[in-house]
Amino acid sequence: MDKKAAINLIEDTFNAHFSEEQFTLFARNLLNDLEPKSNAYSGNYIWDDYKDHINTYKRIGKYVDPEGEALDVLIVEVKSVLKLERARTALRNFVIKHLSKFEKDYALVAFYSKEDEGADWRFSYIKLEYRSELDEAKGKVKTKKEFTPAKRYSFLVGEYEKAHTAKNQLLPLLQNIANNPTVEELESAFSIEKVTDEFFNQYKDLYVKLFEHFENDTHIKAELAKANIDNARFTKKLLGQIVFLYFLQKKGWLGVPKDQVWGKGQKRFIQNLFDQSQSENANFFKDKLQFLFYEALAKERNNDNSFYKKFNCRIPFLNGGLFEAEYDWQNANISIPTSLFRNEEKNKAGDIGTGALDVFDRYNFTIKEDEPLDKEVAVDPEMLGKVFENMLEITERKSKGAFYTPREIVHYMCQESLIHYLDNSLNDTTASYQAIDSSQPALFPGSTDKKGNLKIELEHKGKVTVPKADIETYIREGHFALENDQRVANTGKETAAYKYQLPESIRQHAELINTKLTEIRICDPAIGSGAFPVGLLHELVNAMLVLKPHFSDKYLKEKLVKLGFENNGETLSVVEVNESRYIYRLKRHIIQESIYGVDIDASAIDIARLRLWLSLVVDEDDLDPIETLPNLDYKIVCGNSLINFPENWKSSVSEIIELMKDQFFNETNADIKKQLKISIDDVIADRMSSSEKTFGIQINFDFRLYFSEVWNEKGGFDVVIGNPPYGAKLTAEEKKFFKGEYSDVHMRTPDTFNYFISKGFRLLHNGGVLTYIVPNNLFFQSEYEKTRRFLLSKNQFHIGINLGDGVFNTATVPSSIFLSSRQNRGINNYFYSDIRNVNKKQIDFNSIFKKESISSTLKVPASVFGITQEEFGIIEQLRSVSVTIDDIAEEMASGISTGGDKIFRVADVLAEELKLEKDLLKPVLVGGEIDKYRLQDTHHSVIYTDRATQIKDFKATEAYLSEFKDKLSKRSEAKSGVMPWFALNRQRYPNLFEEDKIIMRQTSDKIRATFDQDGYYVIDSILVFKKDSSCDFSYKYLLSVLNSTALYFLYAKFTQEGGRTFAQVKPLNVRKLFVPKANQDNQKSISLLVDYLLFWNRYKEKNSIESQLFESVLDTTTFELFLGEELKSAGKEILKHLGDLKPITDQMSEEEKLAIIQSEFERLYDPNHPVRYAIETLDSIEEVRIIKEALK
Known part of the structure; x- marks a missing residue:
């Protein structure tokens, strides 16, 4: 179809009242080979569950795509416009039932109502999904025929809607008449991301x-x-x-x-x-x-x-x-x-x-906020939040370190926070975890990647009012049961056809649970566009609505009074209460009583308030009068969350402020409101005025002053949730203040997200829940060791999820989620998942966690996360026969920082041409010139200048460097006068380079080391390792250990750098690693093998069969030294079978050396030699298998 005809077809179909004839024409052109069907259903042919929602529906066609996927095309007439807009779950479930009956997984559906003659309607794509699980015996993922909630994507179309989006996204499919569209292409046309x-x-x-x-x-x-x-x-x-x-x-x-x-x-x-x-x-x-x-x-x-x-x-x-x-x-x-x-x-x-x-x-x-299972391809308040947050970045938002959190993550974090809040509030437990085989929520639904995942297991102790597994079902799936349970409640009893779906413990304690939810106090201390408070608002409303059918008349009447449903002093009956107004009042009450937020950016505050107001506007239908919006000036506040009064500071004016704030929230008279605001602000300003003089820094916000009612009622918040800023630019004054104020987490690197973790716990009462999404280096980098110990030992850590890259479109920093309660409750287990290597668009958080031990993690060097119990056991075993590199290292340092590599590092040919003075030229290597047991000299030198260099004595060098004087003078060291303009930024010292040493490539996610005895200087893309003079290990033995699989395992576990973009091998991380003890005879044999490799790699291609064998032999010797008993029991020892390896000496010719190496290779490569046999069967040893499996 040509473009003009396709555009006309889209506009005629979607810019008008619904027409069955027009829609059928569109479907036939879209799907090309649509098989016509004519099945109409109404009256008793509509399933009982859906008769309140649907008048009739028709199946007008069946389509099979080029890959064999079948799809039905349906037309569904709903009872009313309100049903079209509000009964989204019921409409989606109706189509699911149809698909199940006709054994299809996909549908294209037109939903319309005759009430407005089809003026506004929906064009939807619905797909079923199945749960996938890991077949542990085969190590493969299989699909289990168990439905997960289906997804629905919809275009809003009709007389009052624009077809711009539908046109842009459906046009390519209509134009392509040569190929039938696949289901995947149809789904892409409904992309909200586009x-x-x-x-x-x-x-x-x-x-x-x-x-x-x-x-x-x-x-x-x-x-x-x-x-x-x-x-x-x-x-x-x-x-x-x-x-x-x-x-x-x-x-x-x-x-x-x-x-x-x-x-x-x-x-x-x-x-x-x-x-x-x-x-x-x-x-x-x-x-x-x-x-x-x-x-x-x-x-x-x-x-x-x-x-x-x-x-x-x-x-x-x-x-x-x-x-x-x-x-x-x-x-x-x-x-x-x-x-x-x-x-x-x-x-x-x-x-x-x-x-x-x-x-x-x-x-x-669309005024409906998207839900994870039901998305409208339109501008909704949630999308607006994303757009606004991205807008904040344009004007210095990035300097404040803030980025927008995807809705799926917000949804997951909000639900988990409520689950843990209710569990902490309802149950007197020391341990309370999810039942074996119960489902875990989908964060990014759709993935089949389940490798190595375990179901969470139940561990309840103490008095349990509502089992946590029931709380999880209620929060995650309760809204699916609402319509069914309301029907049962209206009938007054369960029948054969209709039984309660909500767990019994939830129904029995509905009023208690609702009271706990009503009492919750939530804060996002870096609120941004308000994603988390709005997300929690929706979760709370859904959770409370699910409970409503199970309230007693007395309780419900009391609740209606609290929500303001009174007429002339008389409480309105349940029948008189308009459902949309009930939801509006519920939301307003939650906003007034439960939700708080702070942000340093005034624009962010404007946006967060706007989103909360929009969430209220959504639920006002046909109301007269329209209820006014609340004043949020003292609920969503502009201020610096990290700079507040000391915790022991008391305010004598909190009660006065609280009274005025309560009046201000609902006040509509402009003059009274203005006067109240002046009065409140004056009281607060009076308390802030002397802050700099008293505390050494200007304070413009304080939680206990602005939100004093929370501390007076509860001693702190129940839930602190958010995406705290990271990498924000800090002033010298702020750095100094934060270093002292947050000494419980501060080590070397100042970073706001780290301080927000400490602040988050301070904002909670004992037992309160902290849920953050933060950079994933929290879990493994040395700079955050103190924070990890703070989380694990001072508080009760529950969940850690290493998300890795790809979560934020605009942020390059890999991310993670954690959930913890304030105050350690003595529970030794937490749950951890590493999904860095999973496609973020297809992650399914069903059964992804592994149970880990807090005490074991605390014993790991630097308390690094992501180490399983069996891996920890192996690490302890390796540690028991070793010394740490830190014990034997005299120096572990980066090379020279030039401040201008392309200036100071010059090719030898150019240096000769320019006649640069040789006294200043040192042979130099960069990271790309070294690898495991390999060094490739590209014939460059570094101009080695420092403060003591008399540059005037080196005319040629001075003339060369003078060409770059302006650029060199702008370096921070030169500008500050620490170094003269011609000097290297950081020179290190000559002996570091000129003596024997091991050098390692720094930009890598694993150790790649080689040995240098030729006195090369190195740039800071290389690490230098010099052993202590008292160390009995030879450099070549140490090199073999550093390059081994066993050390790679330790490094990967201690640093979690695997697969990271721009991963860095850092000195502090190398120092944590273990070196197995070895006698001189074993060291001698290993050193000879290293000699073979170093020499061979100078002349032969990388990864030759000879070099691979020698590396494997060295790898196995390290395993033997670490796991001696295991290899001995399995008959896999090789050190005793190496025989008398022939040395290669400096006196030999290259040909003689190569001949010896070739001869030793042929001897060890013999299929019958015990060394080769041991290497090829080494994985049969359980510990070796676990180590290698962990590195895949």
Whole structure:
């Protein structure tokens, strides 16, 4: 199909009311070989579970893709528009039942309602997934015919929706008539990621255009400066306000006729307002938007039915602060050119219009937050959060070390936090883990990679009110049971057809659990766009709704009173309570009582508040009056979470502040609200004013002051959750303060995420839960040893997940998740998973954990995570026959830091040509020139200059370096005067290089070492190892150990560097490694083999069969020295079978040396020789097998 015809087909299908004929035409063109079917079902043919939701459904076709995957095409008529929008789980489950009946795994479905004549409908792709598990006997992954919750992806389409996204993503499939689309290609067409990326890029362009205009408009810039408003924040807030309006008009809340109810407004009110401004020759921002923002939406209009005379329509008063002016808008006279809202420019994709309204008009906006199992291919509040967070990065967000957390991770972390909170709150246990074979939640559903994973096992002790396994089922799967259990509750008893699906212990203790959930206090100390608080808000609402059918009438009535359901002093009955208003009040109550957040970035605070407000707006349907939004100024706060008053500092004004804050939260009168804010801020400012003088640093925020009610009620938060910033730029003053304040975790490297871990625990009461996503070097790098010990010994560590790379699109730092409780409860086990090598788009967190021992991890050098119990046993065995390299090392250091490798490292040919003075030239190697037992001299020298060098005495060198003087003078050492401009940054000292030494490549995830006795100098891409004079081990023996599989195993486990991009071999990590004790005879034999390898590798190709054999022999000798008894028992010893190895000496010719090496190779390579037999069968020894398996 040609492009124009394809576009017309998409627009005719999706930019209009639903038409079965048109949809069928589209399906036939999309799928090419669609096999027509004509099966219609209604009445009693609709399954009982779904009769409340569905009138009829039709199967109009069957399709089999080129790979044999079968798909059904369905049309489903739902009962009402509200069902279409809200009963997403039921609609998805209905299709699942159909697919199960017809033995299909995929469906394309049109969902519509006759209530609005199909004006708004959904085009969905639904797929079944199966659980995969590891066949441990065969070591392979197999698919088990056990359904996991299906996924549904939907386009919002219809008369009021734009087909831009559907067009972009479906067009290539329609145009390709030569090939039938695969199911995988169809799924890709429903990709939400593509929409997010495209929307973000266009949003970013909008931001840049607006920002630059405001920067260049001196009048606007002056007005913003007068109001102390940052241009970047003003620009982002303006765009956020406009986007918010798109969501409001989606609900029909804008432009409502005077005699109509909310929901009957104009679906294109903003666009119509713009057109009106153009027809009146008015400025859209100055004459329309400002009045809409700062008057219609921001000011309470009593007794006028929310009618706004200027626009001749009803517009809701929202409150909350989003639309409150922060500048004197009535006198500022700010105009924004029309072209920034609408124009005829083409963007990169060829779309007409690059203004704000042009861009937003292209996309579908949905007010439903996406769930992991149900995604709408549209701009939703969650996507908006991602876009906003990425926008923060454009203006120095990266300098604050913050990055957006993917929704799947947010979902997982929120659920796990609630599970552990409830377990801690409900059960008096010392150990409480998940039942064997019960399912673990999917973080990134879809993976079949289960290698080495174990189910979590149950370990309950003490008094258990609700088993943790039941809590997990309730939090993870409870919402699937809600409709079923409500039906049973309404009937009053279980029947053969309908039985309760929620665990009995949850139903029995529903009121207790709900009370605990109501009492929860949550904080994100680096809130960003609000992903975690919003995620927890949704989890809490779902969890509370699941419990509602199991409340007694008395309890439910008390709850309704607390939520404000009273009319003239009388509590409304359950029947009178509108479900959407119930959810709204529930959310509002959670926001008021449970959720707190802080961020150092004011723009982030604006966004987080906006997302919480949007989450409330979602659940107000057909309400009159619309409930106002709460004021979040003292719930979501701008401040520095890491710089607060000392913990023992007490405030005498907390009760006064709390009373004013409670009133402020719900206040709608602008004057009263303003006065309350002034009063609260004055009290807080008074306490902050002397902070620098008293504590040595300026404090602008304090948790115990702003959130005093949490400490007064509970002594701290129940849950602290978030993605704390890392790598943030710190001032010298901050570094000094953090080093002292967070001495419990600080070692050498200052990093904000590390300090946030300490702070997180301080914010919790004893037993509170801390859940963070942080860089994964927390689990293994030496700089965080103190933090690991703090987590394991001072607190109760529960879960660690090494995610590795690929979690964040914009962040290059590999990530990890951990969950811990404050205060050690004496539980010795935790659960750990390493999924660094798994595709992050397909991770399934079902049964991925291994049970580990806290006491064992504490015994591992530097308390590195990721070492299993059996691996720990082997490490202890290796340790028992060894010394550490730290015990025998005189020096373990990086080479020369030049501050300009391309300047100071010169080819010998060039040095000769320039006649550079030889007294300053030293033969030099870089990392790429060495490997295991191999050194390749590329004939370069380093100009070795230091502070003592009299550069004037070396004319040629001075002349050469002078060409680069400007660049060299800008190096920090030169600028500070530590070194003269011509000197190397850090020279080390000549003896480090000129004496015998082992050198190792530094950029590597394993040790690659060789021996140097020729006095090479090395650049800092190489490590130098010099042994202590008292050490009895020869360098060549040490080299064989360093290059061995056993040491690679130790290094991999102690550092967790395997597979890391830009992994580094660091001196501190090498020092932790073990060297097995060896007598002189064994060392002599091993040294001779090393001689063979070093010489052979000079002349022969890499990985020759000879070098491979000698490396294998050396590898086996190291195993024998580490695991002597095991090799002896198995008859695999080789040291005694090496025989009299012939030495090669300096007096021999090269041919003689090669001949000896060849002769020894042939002797040892003989298939009947015991050395070769031992090498080839070594894996039969269990310890060796485990070591090698761990390195795969």
